[in-house]
Amino acid sequence: MTARGGSRLAMALLLAAMPALPVMAGSEAKPAVASVQAAAAAGVAGPAAGGPTVRNGQEIYRRFLDGLADQDCSDDASTRWRSHFGHVPRQLASRSNDVLPLFGYVVEAMRDAHLPTEYALIPFIESGYRPGARSASGPAGLWQFIAVTARNHEIPIRPGYDGRLSPADATTAAVRYLRTLHGMFAGDWRLAVMAYNAGEYRVLNALKRAGQAPATADPASLAMPDITHSYVRKLHALSCVIKEAEAREGWLVSLDREVPVLQAIPVPDGVRDLDTLASRHDTDAQQLRRLNPAHADGRVARIGQPVQVLVPQSAATPPVFMAEAPPEPDDAVTASDIASTVARRVHTVVNGDSIWAIARRYGVSSRALLEHNGLDARSVLRPGMELRIDGGP
Numbered sequence: 001m002t003a004r005g006g007s008r009l010a011m012a013l014l015l016a017a018m019p020a021l022p023v024m025a026g027s028e029a030k031p032a033v034a035s036v037q038a039a040a041a042a043g044v045a046g047p048a049a050g051g052p053t054v055r056n057g058q059e060i061y062r063r064f065l066d067g068l069a070d071q072d073c074s075d076d077a078s079t080r081w082r083s084h085f086g087h088v089p090r091q092l093a094s095r096s097n098d099v100l101p102l103f104g105y106v107v108e109a110m111r112d113a114h115l116p117t118e119y120a121l122i123p124f125i126e127s128g129y130r131p132g133a134r135s136a137s138g139p140a141g142l143w144q145f146i147a148v149t150a151r152n153h154e155i156p157i158r159p160g161y162d163g164r165l166s167p168a169d170a171t172t173a174a175v176r177y178l179r180t181l182h183g184m185f186a187g188d189w190r191l192a193v194m195a196y197n198a199g200e201y202r203v204l205n206a207l208k209r210a211g212q213a214p215a216t217a218d219p220a221s222l223a224m225p226d227i228t229h230s231y232v233r234k235l236h237a238l239s240c241v242i243k244e245a246e247a248r249e250g251w252l253v254s255l256d257r258e259v260p261v262l263q264a265i266p267v268p269d270g271v272r273d274l275d276t277l278a279s280r281h282d283t284d285a286q287q288l289r290r291l292n293p294a295h296a297d298g299r300v301a302r303i304g305q306p307v308q309v310l311v312p313q314s315a316a317t318p319p320v321f322m323a324e325a326p327p328e329p330d331d332a333v334t335a336s337d338i339a340s341t342v343a344r345r346v347h348t349v350v351n352g353d354s355i356w357a358i359a360r361r362y363g364v365s366s367r368a369l370l371e372h373n374g375l376d377a378r379s380v381l382r383p384g385m386e387l388r389i390d391g392g393p
Contacts, residue, residue: 067117284356
């Protein structure tokens with residue numbers, strides 16, 4: 001993400017060009033903070049609490065397609081960028097990463113804010129949809145915010161906690177900023193993306209020099225850096241690559257699976273690490289760590305203000321406690337008699353296994369599986385380990 005600037009000139013140009021639209025000074029200037037706070041007051045929401053805990057991958061795909069501002073791929077000449085992003089459909093189809101549920105989270109954030117879903121592709125360009133991505137030049141996180149921009153958009157950065165590495169914090173800030181840019185540039189996603197890359201005052205200056213207004217502008221004709229024009233071409237090429245992927249044999253079938261619906265929640269009182277949170281809510285601890293790299297080594301950061309974690313929707317509700325124990329068996333048939341007639345299931349651990357995934361596969365709780373095998377939430381699974389599914393002697 002390129003450093004962004006702003007000035008009083010940007011605001012004056014905006015007022016002259018479009019007085020009825022909301023105004024935001026440059027993202028690196030103090031007035032930007034006030035605009036972001038105003039946008040926050042309007043609300044930027046993720047999935048509703050108490051909603052579905054899983055979503056079919058094909059539904060995420062359709063929600064993305066339905067939200068595109070530019071559906072036309074017939075005249076796209078960005079062969080270079082189509083080839084460059086040819087791997088993205090494979091990322092979305094893969095079961096070995098968190099890209100599809102994260103993409104679903106960002107798509108819904110854009111849809112909730114009434115923004116084009118082209119914006120949900122920005123993390124592919126910026127970070128490859130990796131929440132913990134860091135650039136040697138300074139930007140970090142899913143959206144690759146630089147530190148100054150992050151602070152101006154109320155992303156907390158404290159010793160021991162970099163909110164840019166929090167998909168929850170960073171996505172909230174990105175949606176607020178993009179919504180402001182979208183309004184500033186009359187709903188033209190191309191102008192908004194150019195401003196996201198180069199700074200809104202540069203786009204406003206380019207519009208003024210060209211004698212154009214945002215509502216009727218020709219973005220491709222503006223005198224802007226090549227890298228900024230390329231940013232627009234990248235997003236459109238990527239949207240077309242994903243749109244056309246459904247024609248690939250078997251690709252849509254690979255999306256026909258349930259993935260967790262993600263939600264940002266405040267860290268509950270008394271929770272000091274992500275493993276404890278996972279144990280309380282019968283959730284995959286390894287996935288929580290991957291989704292929340294801002295909490296280094298899984299330890300919940302304490303920075304003097306509330307912090308968020310991104311969790312599966314199932315962990316955003318109060319934990320479900322185990323049912324009351326069944327009555328003791330009749331004296332004529334002892335517990336040992338019953339146990340001796342039941343085949344004990346055993347699972348051999350392979351690469352990529354987690355307690356959560358194994359428990360879900362066999363229809364038992366993570367807590368029970370840990371107890372059956374003398375493990376706790378911090379235990380590390382190694383290939384070849386044999387886990388008892390049903391407990392007993």
